[in-house]
Amino acid sequence: MSSEVHPGTISIEQVAAGDTYPLRAQELRQGRPLEMDGDDAPYALHLAARLDGDIVGVVRFHPRDCPWLEAEAPWQLRGMATDPQVRRLGVGRALVAAGLSRVVQRGADLVWCDARAAAVGFYARIGFRPVTDEYELRPVGPHRGMVIELPIR
Ligand SMILES: CC(C)(COP(=O)(O)OP(=O)(O)OC[C@H]1O[C@@H](n2cnc3c(N)ncnc32)[C@H](O)[C@@H]1OP(=O)(O)O)[C@@H](O)C(=O)NCCC(=O)NCCS
Structure with missing residues (x-):
């Protein structure tokens, strides 16, 4: 029998928005409401990464004016x-890549985010660029505005 460890898929x-709440609660929204404005809007796109059935990554995309560009x-x-x-295994990258390809299909030409200072390096690795200095978003802390321009479909 092989002793190789299967890495999982x-x-x-x-x-649905609610499927993303446990990970949001654990990693992002401590002590704050789990629901964010627009979660139930018809165009909100909630994605989850599953590893052997368990949700191990979440993200939301939603049409909204960019404050900077x-x-x-x-x-x-x-x-x-x-x-x-x-x-650091590529789950975040896979989630965002899947989201970008879906929003391009829906006509998006730019995606932006308020990137937490600790996550700026992640967004930069996956193709976003900073377009602002650091600013404070209470109660979380310092953020930078980051964007990625998308090919027009
Ligand atoms: C930021 C976060 C989503 C990254 O998820 P992840 O699954 O580790 O990301 P990936 O493994 O797909 O990383 C993609 C690349 O970015 C790099 N990277 C990941 N996190 C990084 C970080 N915090 N700083 C710098 N680089 C980072 C990875 O090493 C990888 O680099 P590579 O291209 O050399 O392979 C995750 O750390 C997280 O959930 N943090 C807490 C919540 C948070 O801050 N969310 C963002 C709110 S704005």
Whole structure:
């Protein structure tokens, strides 16, 4: 019998807002309401990464004007988190890549986010660029505005 450890399979799928709440609660929204404005809007796109059935990553995309740049069809990325047990294995990248390809299909030409200072390096690795200095978003702390321009479909 092989002693090789099977790494498991990551899949990305669209889910209901509520499916993202446990990871949001654990990683992002301590002591704050789990629901964010627009979670139930018809165009809100909630994605989850599953590893052997368990949700190990979540993110939301939603059409919203970019505070810093003009765009025809800007979308905001929000509520991004992966389980600490799977960090630095590509789950975050896979989630955002799946989201970007879906929002391009819906006509998006730019995605922006308020990136926590500790996550700026992550967003930069996956193709976003900072467009602001650091600013404070209470109660979380310092953030930078980051964007990625998308090919027009
Ligand atoms: C930020 C976060 C989503 C990254 O998720 P992840 O699953 O570890 O990301 P990935 O493994 O796909 O990382 C993609 C690349 O970014 C790098 N990276 C990941 N986190 C990083 C960080 N905090 N700083 C710098 N680089 C980072 C990875 O090493 C990888 O680099 P590579 O291209 O050399 O392979 C995760 O750390 C997290 O949930 N943090 C807590 C919640 C949070 O801050 N969310 C963002 C709110 S704005």
